[in-house]
Amino acid sequence: MLEIGVAVALYFAVVLALGVFATRRSSRSPEEYFLAGRGLGTVVLFMALFGTNCTSFVLVGIPGISYRYGIGVFGLNAAVVALGIPLTFWAIGSPARRLARKLGALTPAELYARRFDSRAVGVVFFLFFTAYTVPYMVQSVKGAGITAAQATDGAVAMWQAGLAVLVIALVYTSLGGMRATAWTNVFQGALFLVFMIAAFFLMSRSLGGLTEATARVEAQDPDLLRKTDEWLFAPRKWASWGTVISLTVIGFPHMFARLMAAKDERALKSVCRLYPLALALLWVPAVLIGVWGAGAFPGLEKADSDRIFQLMADAHMPAWLGIFGFLAVIAAVMSTLDAQLLTLSSMLVRDVSRPAPQRAVLAGRLFGVALAALVFVLSILWKDESVFAISRWAFEGYTTLVPALFLGVRWSRFTGPAAVASIVVGNALLILGRYELYPTVGFLPVFWAFAGAVATGVVVTLVSPRGSS
16 A cells, blocks of 8 residues: 555656646747647657547456457457547548648637637537536546555545546646646656556466466356457447547547647658557557456456456556556546646637636636536546446547538538537437437447438538538
């Protein structure tokens, strides 16, 4: 317990120091605070995107769901993610970065508000971004809490760990803005990526090697090593989820904002090349640790399976290195929370409340405090939901925004009313489908929601007079 306390204290000290150091430049202007002066080069941009993208969904949720559904989780997620994410960075992120610089936009919502010369469009984007980002933040806090409680044998309660990561992330984000979150993401991203690679080999050796680890799973539940048609593995559901997992990341406003902060096109292209390799290095261990855990710790039910990552780290790694497993989860959580706090705060300030320019940074900081408080309360209220279940709800919602994001930067004729209609219809179909109010014929509701959002955006634009906004 003492060793964990010391390690956590040192980790928090490092990220706070980076935040303090970034403060020297963060208050110079809203552009510096919210977008790091649009100057993120290849290395920092890549680590900022990668660190922000990889949350407790990957380090807690994926091992937990792999524990229950097996090796097929890798093909369900990682293969399409590795190709889909870089493709959306190029197809949407690249023109969005250029347009944001041209229009002087500092947030994703502001970009589209200025693109269509409509404040209402910006408010609509802000509301839907917030509706799906808050639950995603909740799953991050839950992941930190679950891991902390397991690592300390309950000495640290889930709510205490969740509160701690929220407060620390809020402090350094408020101090240094985008630059602080980007710099800390370099440190955090390196920490959890190196740990996951090390954990893969160390756990494998502790279990007797790949063959022995796999044999234990075979003896316990052979279906975990085979693809079945259960859960999301049925062909139509697989196609639906493939659409979600490959497109949702560009819909994250905190990822979109980082793409807008890229220094130049060269940095963005380099990120697209590096992303598939980095994701493979992270996802292979995440899935296999969960599958191996089914052989080592059978019997975990539903949300309780989210504990498997830390259980495996405690049982099959040296004690001192297991501490880094805990820190890896904390790093993954905070590297996303900081970006989410900053981006939602910036959109409220730039697109909704619009305070005087000299008060914009202060207003953003105050909203960050209120947002953190809301997330903390929800993380306690949603105690019975698994990390994967909460993430899935958010991911499907983000996917309904992608047609408007894409058409808004790639189709000059696309209009503001078409963007709003696309978002509203897509979300209506998603909600109605979740309540089974129309036949989905084997697809997930998000499949029809995405298709409806595309069709609505195109049709409304075509029937609108040319030149209308």
